[in-house]
Amino acid sequence: MAFPLHLDPDRLFPVDPATRDIARELYKSVADLPIISPHGHVDPQMVLDNQYFSDPAELFLTYDHYVFRLLNAAGVDLHDLGVGKAAPVDPRQAWRIFCRHWPLFDGTASGYWLTHEFVTLFGITEEPCEDNADALFDLINSRIHQDDFLPQRLLERFDIEVLATTDDPLDSLQAHHALAQVDGIHTRIIPTWRPDAYSNARKPQFVQAAAAMAASAGGEADDFAAFMRGLRASRERFIAAGAVSTDHGVSQPLAVELTDEEAGALYRRAVADGLQGADADAFEGAMLMRFAQMAVEDGLVMTVHPGVYRNHCSQAFADFGADTGHDIPVSTEYTRKMQPLLDKFGQEKDFHLVLFTIDETVYSRELAPLAGFYRSVYVGAPWWFIDEPDAIGRWRAAVTGTLGFSRTSGFIDDTRAYLSIPARHDMARRADAAFLARYVREGRLSEPAAMRAIHRLTDTQPRHVFKLG
Amino acid sequence: MAFPLHLDPDRLFPVDPATRDIARELYKSVADLPIISPHGHVDPQMVLDNQYFSDPAELFLTYDHYVFRLLNAAGVDLHDLGVGKAAPVDPRQAWRIFCRHWPLFDGTASGYWLTHEFVTLFGITEEPCEDNADALFDLINSRIHQDDFLPQRLLERFDIEVLATTDDPLDSLQAHHALAQVDGIHTRIIPTWRPDAYSNARKPQFVQAAAAMAASAGGEADDFAAFMRGLRASRERFIAAGAVSTDHGVSQPLAVELTDEEAGALYRRAVADGLQGADADAFEGAMLMRFAQMAVEDGLVMTVHPGVYRNHCSQAFADFGADTGHDIPVSTEYTRKMQPLLDKFGQEKDFHLVLFTIDETVYSRELAPLAGFYRSVYVGAPWWFIDEPDAIGRWRAAVTGTLGFSRTSGFIDDTRAYLSIPARHDMARRADAAFLARYVREGRLSEPAAMRAIHRLTDTQPRHVFKLG
Amino acid sequence: MAFPLHLDPDRLFPVDPATRDIARELYKSVADLPIISPHGHVDPQMVLDNQYFSDPAELFLTYDHYVFRLLNAAGVDLHDLGVGKAAPVDPRQAWRIFCRHWPLFDGTASGYWLTHEFVTLFGITEEPCEDNADALFDLINSRIHQDDFLPQRLLERFDIEVLATTDDPLDSLQAHHALAQVDGIHTRIIPTWRPDAYSNARKPQFVQAAAAMAASAGGEADDFAAFMRGLRASRERFIAAGAVSTDHGVSQPLAVELTDEEAGALYRRAVADGLQGADADAFEGAMLMRFAQMAVEDGLVMTVHPGVYRNHCSQAFADFGADTGHDIPVSTEYTRKMQPLLDKFGQEKDFHLVLFTIDETVYSRELAPLAGFYRSVYVGAPWWFIDEPDAIGRWRAAVTGTLGFSRTSGFIDDTRAYLSIPARHDMARRADAAFLARYVREGRLSEPAAMRAIHRLTDTQPRHVFKLG
Secondary structure, eight states, X not given: OOOBOOOOTTTTSOSSHHHHHHHHHXXXXXXXXXXXXXXXXXXXXXXXXXXXXXXXXXXXXXXXXXXXXXXXXXXXXXXXXXXTTSOOOOHHHHHHHHXXXXXXXXXXXXXXXXHHHHHHHHOXXXXXXXXXXXXXXXXXXXXXXXXXXXXXXXXHHTTEEEEEOOXXXXXXXXXXXXXXXXXXXXXXXXXXXXXXXXXXXXXXXXXXXXXXXXXXXXXXXXXXXXXXXXXXXXXXXXXXXXXXXXXXXXXXXXXXXXXXXXXXXXXXXXXXXXXXXXXXXXXXXXXXXXXXXXXXXXXXXXXXXXXXXXXXXXXXXXXXXXXXXXXXXXXXXXXXXXXXXXXXXXXXTTOOEEEOOSOTTHIIIIIHHHHTTOTTEEEOOOOGGGOSHHHHHHHHHHHHHHHTTSSBOOOXXXXXXXXXXXXXXXXXXXXXXXXXXXXXXXXXXXXHHHHHHHHIIIIIHHHHHTTOO | OOOBOOOOTTTTSOSSHHHHHHHHHHHHHHHTSOEEEOSOOOOHHHHHHOOOOOOHHIIIIITOHHHHHHHHHTTOOGGGGTOTTSOOOOHHHHHHHHHHTGGGGTTSHHHHHHHHHHHHHHOOOBOOOTTTHHHHHHHHHHHHTSGGGSHHHHHHHTTEEEEEOOBOTTOOOHHHHHHHHOTTOOSEEXXXXXXXXXXXXXXXXXXXXXXHHHHHTTOOTTOHHHHHHHHHHHHHHHHHTTOOEEEEOOSSOOOOOOOHHHHHHHHHHHHHHOOOXXXXXXXXXXXXXXXXXXXXXXXXXXXXXXXXXXXXXXHHHHXXXXXXXXXXXXXXXXXXXXXXXXXXXXXXXXXXEEEOOSOTTHIXXXXXXXXXXXXXXXXXXXXXXXXXXXXXXXXXXXXXXXXTTSSBOOOOOOOSOGGGHHHHHHHHHHHHHHHHHHHHHTTSSOHHHHHHHHHIIIIIHHHHHTTOO | OOOBOOOOTTTTSOSSHHHHHHHXXXXXXHHTSOEEEOSOOOOHHHHHHTOOOOOHHIIXXXXXXXHHHHHHHTTOOGGGGTOTXXXXXXXXXXXXXXXXXXXXXXXXXXXXXXXXXXXXXHOOOBOOOTTTHHHHHHHXXXXXXXXXXXXXXXXXXXXXXXXXXXXXXXXXXXXXHHHHHOTTOOSEEEOOBOOHHHHOTTSTTHHHHHHHHHHHTTOOTTOHHHHHHHHHHHHHHHHHTTOOEEEEOOSSOOOOOOOHHHHHHHHHHHHHHOOOHHHHHHHHHHHHHHHHHHHHHHOOEEEEOOOEEOOOOHHHHHHHOSSSSOOEEOOOOOTTTTHHHHHHHTTOTTOOEEEOOSOTTHIIIIIHHHHTTOTTEEEOOOOGGGOSHHHHHHHHHHHHXXXXXXXXXXXXXXXXXXXXXHHHHHHHHHHHHHHHHHHHHTTSSOHHHHHHHHHIIIIIHHHHHTTOO
């Protein structure tokens, strides 16, 4: 017999009854606010195409590395799930594998989000298991082929006011432009400028990317000035398409002060032979400084997502490609490495710099102290592996004593899993309500002040930090 | 309409009712004990002068970098608050800025302390806001010009038994000597020997400081033996004035074993040209070893406050000077770096070495294991950015399993904010009561043992660790 | 008057009544399951000899570095307790010292375990103190000289199904073979292969150990091939004696890819002169790679316990020897350092690699992400200084969002303190019940799923991870 699947209306609230009552009231006051998603990985072409989702396996498994990485750990062959570059598979077979392994997701963030989606979107009342796998497949499959499950319809149903995608600076943004012409889309779908391919010269693809960027401004590959002009021009193009921010997935949050001559010399070596080690670090750090300078000038919000060792498992990378579950965090340092950038731009009033981390040790030690002084700095909400209720609670507890509620970024869902967007934002609102309710009960915040705080955290803060007007 | 400002008599206690009852009882038993403040930054001259505080802005804003740093982050110009070297401002205007920004302090340690002060000292019942700013200014201003708000009267009202200041080794200690002659002061006001200026040869001021120290013992600037004699003599002078401890704000807790010849050679280079990099580290580490040796000999308690990148923002340093809110922590290592010192002196019975940190990662990993073995080592209470209720709870939870209640330092307020001293000590007592109450309810401590523990933590432990008799 | 000593039947359960009820039910369902102890330091010869324990001091103080290190910190001379190489002492005198210092253990893990043992095994109802020291000594002493306190009888009474010891690869395993012949022992007592002495070439003992290993395979000391053959053969011998795992107490979890020629060259230098610094790291890292290769081939589970600075206090080492309370953790890094090993073997289906840590910072940052992807990797339960209720709770909260309940190791007691084994396993079950109950009350896990999880964590997971069939 399958176990029940149930969505507790009081989920994530504190266990103490009086505190729970307060949390419930705080949550209620923001539960129905529209979703603001200023950073994520939804494919704008998918929204533009507005096709039915193919099948439950593709929808829930194939693109969600949170999900399939744990299946891999349990011994499932990712080829059997159709992950990454793998050949197509029978989605029903893949779905059966998933259902059989459902208990793997007990207690996980993925399990929490999937439960939310299964219950709210499909009315499922039983845990997936071997016995009900086919029935669930059929149920979901039939629902997602109804019109109210078309991507554009879901935007409205999910009440997504803003949806930012993540895009290459040389992307034509044609999907965004086309989306702007589609009738009936009330969501503001905006691109995000992510130039990692143009600043990380360790990667073999750098040479080609740099050449294309220089060419976009009429220069030869080794023309650093053209390369820089191309980058600036592409930002203007993004701004014209509605972009409000840039994103930087650097290995470390390192800023390096180099003259144009020094940076240009590194650049020319990079387009000739690539760079490694300290040279690659210096070039990436010099580019981060220049991106900050551009942000000061053109007003785009700068977000930094550092500290991940990408493609840790070379066999999985060869078999399935990037973003297939084996990016692993490393310890990260901001105080010293970001000092040159903060010293130069940190006090600029209209510069917004959101520092994310997957290294929880820096919350109270570095990020809160930095964001509690510098005008430009905001502490990014927990991200990736630590984007789950307990970790969100640890984060708030780590930074609030220093920062209060005015220097954090607002929640970002950072997801490719389209259906999980409401679950994730709902989780963040509940987690904040739980945190604030404890402060009220502990006499550290009046109820009106807690109400003010939850509105700020849910609504006004993300609008302010991401300059969403 | 302004929000209410209220001081919950059960603040900081656990939310569970039965646990809260225990916490309340534990707290009650220590709530009225006198304050022992073995480390802080009150200016003894201010106490000696015993003048009325100038105005609410100076009292609450101008010198409290916890407060004005968050105002800076919100875009307030620190010149408008009269911070640091800035020219004088109209205090009423500064106060209005602060009141308008009060919600910034929601949930912060500063907000908690200010609320305590506003309610208990001034009977304020509304949150500061734009509308009541002038009325609050007038209320506070009139109160602080009454005699019972004179600094010496507050010592008594706050029931401060011991108040340690922080002083330069070449300070004349004239204020301390004069205070010792003032009738009616029942507080033991004692200096603390802080020799950072004489061990950090990276700073331009080192040359002058070292020369003055050598001269104090009749030597030329480059006479290392005289420099050392001067340091020892100044300790004797501090001891005669009641000092019980020395404080060391080193960049890292690094101890280096150098012979007198080696240390002397570095010293001579330092007074000639300053030192940088590894040489500066070696000299500072060699001095830390010598300070420990002195402590073993003369009995002064040695406290170490490492791991801060000072003056992170050069513009703010230029505009407002040091200690203006942009000192930022860095990760800190003790196990390897302190080994030479602990290996040599760690087991000395009458040597007391209190290791503080702003890097929470070392609590369970390094500090608790060290203090749970070495006779000399005590884990310092949370300090600076992590001196707030949640962080204090994390600290106790991180070290107690290894250490129990016998190897922590007792609370230190470390503050320049005179009026906040009672609020801070009260917070520490409540946080400890909350922690112990949970242990009682979880069956890990009997109620009598919890009562024993809270008395130890509040009273006997700081007296023991700081040799306060 | 002595304080009461009481064992709360609800100890470690959450304080909220409704959550506590759930925890109690979860705990009940596993409370009586047999103990599986796949990693510890019980001496098999002690079990084989099956003699009465000598006296209370030897039983509780002399070998338990958790206990005597805190007494040392309090100023007790370890010579007076009979620790390490120290001369024998009057056990009653040692016991009196311990009783007098009992409040040191308030709130500590040791205090918790000792309380459990005193109450459940001896029916003690008062805290130890100066007044009752002799009476407690006599009570315990008389009980431990009754037959039901003989080590083999306790195995049954404690319901220990599996007990793994820790052994040198050249150990004859004679005690294990003899134990296998003893009638009436129902516990599976198995050796664990711990080759640190053969891979850490920094230690002076390495030369002799390596020579003996090479000789065991018929080679001269400098014959690397014979050394490797000897290691492989000793694993076979351990497997034949029931071993299921190997343990690696490396300084850092560093894996280095070296050819046999390169490793052999380092080995020959090591047996000639020892190795230091980067060479010693490289050799140790190359051996870790080879041990992983062997594990892939012969199926032994590989456990790694890194990150400890051994013998921090040279005087204590000289006086009392190793393992006498002054091993101190250091920060530890896995993502980069283990990458070569994981890249090569991490996806092997029958390779089990359990990564332990005493550095809590790596839970959410490195270990959970690694174990949530690689088939071979499991996150070890908290160990040593962090093997206590609050730390266990932090661990679960740090890894569960990423891992759920399928990628942790199951509890290990890692103890030399024979009588503490039940107390430690009981603690782990309670801590897990407390954690799961909170998830149930927070709507993150159904009660049936929580029941499934606690059975997995207590029983099936350690059997699976340690291949206990």
